[in-house]
Amino acid sequence: MMLIRFWISLIAAVMLLSASDDNSTASSFSVEKQTPIPVEQNLSIPNADNNQTKGMIGKNEKLDDVTPEDIAKERKLQEKVETEKIMKEVQERLDAGKTPLPEIKKVKIDTITVKGAVLQGQVVELNSEYLKFSLIYGSGSIRIDYTDIEQLMTEHEYHIFYKGKETTGKIVGIKDHAWLIIKHGNVEELIKIEYIDRFLLSVNEKDTLNNRLHNLFPYTKGNVDIGMEYESGSNIKRKLSFAAHVVHKVTKHRTVFDISYAYEETDTVNTTKTLNKDEWVIFAEHDYYYNKNNFFFAQLGYDYDRPRGVKGRIYPAAGGGHRFEKSRDVWLQLKLGASNVTEKFFPYDVNGTMVENGSNSYIAAYLGADARYIMKSIWLLRELRFSGQLFYMPGFENPKKDWLFRAKGNIALPIGESLALRFVVNYVNDDNPTPAIGNNKLTMNLYLSILF
Structure with missing residues (x-):
């Protein structure tokens, strides 16, 4: 019973x-059809320093077109925040007489523009229906429909499997809401999103046993x-x-x-x-x-x-x-x-x-x-x-x-x-x-x- x-x-x-x-x-073999990020509702972007609202997009408003220069400025701002954080930690260790200094690693950031709003974090899932993005300002992730994505650039390297083929590289752009521009070395490759079977973080980024198994099989x-x-x-x-x-x-x-x-x-x-x-x-x-x-x-x-x-x-x-x-x-x-x-x-x-x-x-x-x-x-x-x-x-x-x-x-x-x-x-x-x-x-x- x-x-x-x-x-x-x-x-x-x-x-x-x-x-x-x-x-x-x-x-x-298709992925779940998820509700896209509610861009028609108010979208708030938390401030990196105090987790308060940095900006608001009303449903009848649209920000000025975001340019690559705007994205570069956002990245520089984030790098400045990370550098100040590291320098503060270094000074605290020096004041306490601790050596050696901690290893300083650059934080990698993926950047996505959704209806004029620039979001920073990491792509955690990508399939034929939607993209899942984790914000650096908090926990959790959001699902975004490709029709709402204006720009997409990643500093992380990904392993992509499509139509029996595979490639490894960074995303440097999105075209017509349907194609990803992947760059590996000096070569750029155009991949249709609906053909993607698996999208994984490269072992160069995350060298764990579980991630190695996922990349191998x-x-x-x-x-x-x-x-x-x-x-x-x-x-x-x-x-x-x-x-x-x-x-x-x-x-x-x-x-x-x-x-x-x-x-x-x-x-x-x-x-x-x-x-x-x-x-x-x-x-x-x-x-x-x-x-x-x-x-x-x-x-x-x-x-x-x-x-x-x-x-x-x-x-x-x-x-x-x-x-x-x-x-x-x-x-x-x-x-x-x-x-x-x-x-x-x-x-x-x-x-x-x-x-x-x-x-x-x-x-x-x-x-x-x-x-x-x-x-x-x-x-x-x-x-x-x-x-x-x-x-x-x-x-x-x-x-x-x-x-x-x-x-x-x-x-x-x-x-x-x-x-x-x-x-x-x-x-x-x-x-x-x-x-x-x-x-x-x-x-x-x-x-x-x-x-x-």
Whole structure:
């Protein structure tokens, strides 16, 4: 019941958000359609010294055209503020008799002009729909529509992937609200914004392991989950669980790979060792989006579960689906197709006699759903990530005798850039022939998740 309520809430939230915006759908590879920076409303630019309002643009006002000279003046002003700050720190260290002096590094600043207002900070995200900009005067970031951008220049170096190509350089301009002018060395390159697949900070700017991995594998994201337990006393319990999830997206193609393993045994005094868990689940799926919202899919699943008597179960499926997308962080996709299930079982013990279960195979329909919903800035948390997957395969000939149902939901709480706590619920329901085992199994796990 817990998992069913989770899925009902998740799907309801996604559908309500999708229904609220007639233009909300996009392909699985387009980015979320965000509300651009409210340039028609009053826009205040904080002062670097006192965080108070420096200037105000009314909705019926427009500043004089901003020239490159104006941007240069803004940069010089910021450099002056940074220099005064550094000199003050140097003098304080000299007065305290401290040596050596701290290393003095020039602060790099990206500059963007939006409806006549000059903003300074750093580009933190750039995709085909919008640009995300972090201001130097405070925390947080703003989303800006390209139609509102008049000029864009960066001092940071970025790694840009587009149409199977890549380039590294600084942005020195924007043309017709649709093209970026990238400069690397003495060479300038024109890139159409709608072709950009990934936009990353160069490793020359941020040489961390996570950023290196993103630059090395720009189209791949995922997580590795690890859980362990050891109990010593009247019972000796050993438990290990491992899971990995990888998603690879390039243009119209999306590939998903999942693998999980769980092992648990219990030793009790004067009794035999009990094997509680020894199970593998391997799953792979490939989607091809032939337009914004519709796709073909092919998938393959494999189960092994010794305590439940499953020696091996293979279940390929293929079909088509439709994606409802509010944004990159909020979406639901439904799938319909056909599948084939082939399963083999271990023999089971009945009063000391081993009874063979044999094997089974049947052709089935396929009904499936996947969803994702990310809540940001909730209470004291930066974000919470909800996701889920389910599918049902009823046999065409006898659905009451042959069926396969799987449901999975997880909640992830990111901790920093590369770690998260992940709570996972798995529900299994199938045509297991062993009477003592039954058809159902519910598992809950808490993992430490490594993000990449």
